[in-house]
Amino acid sequence: MLKALKALLTRLFSAPPELVSDVALEWAADRDLLPTSLRSGELRDTFSAAVRSRSVFSARTTHALYLQEVKDSVELAMQGGYENDIPMLRLRLKQALTRLGYTPQTGFPGDELLDIPEAKPGSLRDLSSDKRINLILETQIALARSASQKQRGLEPDRLSRWPGWELIRVHRRRVPRGEENTLGWAGRWLRAGGPVVPGGRLIARKDDPVWRALGDADLFDDAIGVDTPPFAYNSGLRWVEVSRSEMESLGLMEATTARPVAPAPVSEPFPDPTTSLRGMDPALRAALIERTKAKRAAKPDHIRFDEQLTRDVEAARAAYAAKPTWVESVISKA
Amino acid sequence: MSVIFINLDIEITADASVLRQIVRYLEDMTRLHEMMGERVENLMRRYLAQIATERHKTADALGATPTGILSRAAESPESRGTREAAVITLRPAEILARAFHDVEIVPRAGKQWLTIPINKETYGKRAGEFDDLFFIYNSESNTGLLARRAANANLIPMFLLVRKVTQKQDRTLLPSDEAILAEMEAAAEDLLLQST
Numbered sequence: 001m002l003k004a005l006k007a008l009l010t011r012l013f014s015a016p017p018e019l020v021s022d023v024a025l026e027w028a029a030d031r032d033l034l035p036t037s038l039r040s041g042e043l044r045d046t047f048s049a050a051v052r053s054r055s056v057f058s059a060r061t062t063h064a065l066y067l068q069e070v071k072d073s074v075e076l077a078m079q080g081g082y083e084n085d086i087p088m089l090r091l092r093l094k095q096a097l098t099r100l101g102y103t104p105q106t107g108f109p110g111d112e113l114l115d116i117p118e119a120k121p122g123s124l125r126d127l128s129s130d131k132r133i134n135l136i137l138e139t140q141i142a143l144a145r146s147a148s149q150k151q152r153g154l155e156p157d158r159l160s161r162w163p164g165w166e167l168i169r170v171h172r173r174r175v176p177r178g179e180e181n182t183l184g185w186a187g188r189w190l191r192a193g194g195p196v197v198p199g200g201r202l203i204a205r206k207d208d209p210v211w212r213a214l215g216d217a218d219l220f221d222d223a224i225g226v227d228t229p230p231f232a233y234n235s236g237l238r239w240v241e242v243s244r245s246e247m248e249s250l251g252l253m254e255a256t257t258a259r260p261v262a263p264a265p266v267s268e269p270f271p272d273p274t275t276s277l278r279g280m281d282p283a284l285r286a287a288l289i290e291r292t293k294a295k296r297a298a299k300p301d302h303i304r305f306d307e308q309l310t311r312d313v314e315a316a317r318a319a320y321a322a323k324p325t326w327v328e329s330v331i332s333k334a
Numbered sequence: 335m336s337v338i339f340i341n342l343d344i345e346i347t348a349d350a351s352v353l354r355q356i357v358r359y360l361e362d363m364t365r366l367h368e369m370m371g372e373r374v375e376n377l378m379r380r381y382l383a384q385i386a387t388e389r390h391k392t393a394d395a396l397g398a399t400p401t402g403i404l405s406r407a408a409e410s411p412e413s414r415g416t417r418e419a420a421v422i423t424l425r426p427a428e429i430l431a432r433a434f435h436d437v438e439i440v441p442r443a444g445k446q447w448l449t450i451p452i453n454k455e456t457y458g459k460r461a462g463e464f465d466d467l468f469f470i471y472n473s474e475s476n477t478g479l480l481a482r483r484a485a486n487a488n489l490i491p492m493f494l495l496v497r498k499v500t501q502k503q504d505r506t507l508l509p510s511d512e513a514i515l516a517e518m519e520a521a522a523e524d525l526l527l528q529s530t
Contacts, residue, residue: 138402145410
């Protein structure tokens with residue numbers, strides 16, 4: 001029997017399309033863009049977890065076209081291929097930033113009026129730094145993979161057979177959490193209310209509140225605000241399923257315990273993008289709002305906008321900057 | 335698409351096993367295929383996660399940051415079971431294909447060289463990310479070098495350029511056949527237990 005199986009396993013062939021499982025790729029492709037001038041903490045305060053989980057966004061990344069490039073790069077990275085490795089995609093994103101006029105000092109054209117501070121070149125705030133691009137790509141890929149795991153893992157039959165998740169290390173880190181006076185994952189697990197398991201393994205039922213708590217920014221400063229791995233920025237831990245029999249042997253379930261309950265999906269309309277008018281000349285601001293009929297957003301000094309409005313804002317800024325001052329116009333007529 | 339499909343076929347032959355018994359009585363193999371797929375998917379994840387955190391020989395030798403490509407492979411397995419088959423989808427194929435056979439890598443169309451990082455700074459990066467490298471050709475070995483000029487005018491080799499690379503098969507990139515078979519057997523036992 002082993003020989004027959006060996007022959008089958010060493011054979012590579014194309015599976016018929018209906019057998020291909022690409023749930024993660026489909027999830028990644030199905031997200032909306034969320035350009036924003038907000039910082040990470042402000043993003044968590046402004047947009048709900050449900051909205052953030054359906055969006056492609058990055059703190060202080062205001063350009064929709066660049067976000068589209070990020071989204072496309074994530075999907076290409078997930079598909080794989082020699083031309084779709086992270087270094088090639090990183091190069092493409094850097095080229096896109098250059099093409100769109102981004103510099104770490106000035107941001108994208110127009111960012112100077114959005115209260116976005118200058119970024120130190122090479123730092124995490126610099127959108128063109130290796131550090132930043134690597135973080136975006138790795139985080140977005142991981143979120144897509146985990147979302148697919150969650151979706152498939154909560155199917156009723158599968159939930160019965162595999163009622164638990166275990167958090168295991170998948171990415172090696174030079175300095176893992178827990179070293180250099182940081183809180184390690186064992187400590188985070190306890191703070192999040194996770195069950196104590198022999199051997200210190202991080203295992204809980206799929207419906208355990210620990211999975212939401214691990215990503216809660218109120219509990220952990222570096223939490224991303226999601227209920228799937230990676231729960232925190234640069235975390236190298238991911239999920240793997242735990243079988244019913246193992247959950248019972250670990251004392252996390254009884255033989256008679258009903259299967260975990262899959263949470264009801266949250267439906268929330270995707271918000272209109274907003275832009276900040278803070279720091280904009282009052283006369284220009286009033287003229288802009290009047291001409292574009294922009295609606296006020298919930299946040300002070302912000303308006304809701306669509307693509308047309310974005311173009312109008314940029315055109316208005318450019319025209320205003322080109323407009324001569326009163327003195328210049330007087331001199332020119334003299 | 336860069337993907338590997340592993341078909342968990344249960345065309346078994348000799349020894350009467352749990353698998354063989356259950357196959358004889360099942361009219362619809364869907365559930366068995368789903369259960370086999372789930373078990374092998376989780377086996378793949380655990381195994382790939384284990385080797386991903388351990389296999390960094392080149393990065394360690396160069397003192398560089400690992401690329402994480404095996405870790406991303408560990409995040410990728412998805413299983414699907416139908417009446418006809420159980421299939422595991424794994425990515426990226428260009429890394430995992432070595433589990434099954436030697437892999438020859440050649441430059442893509444229009445290119446002459448493959449660039450191999452040989453410096454801590456270039457590991458995990460493309461030559462295009464550097465703007466201060468120059469090319470040196472070695473006609474004897476038909477290889478090239480992309481180097482940087484140091485402040486003292488010495489050459490710092492950054493990338494080795496070669497015409498092709500052959501990577502030998504490494505079956506340990508994926509779990510052993512025995513481990514996979516054990517999971518398939520366990521799935522069949524689970525199904526048998528559920529049915530009784």
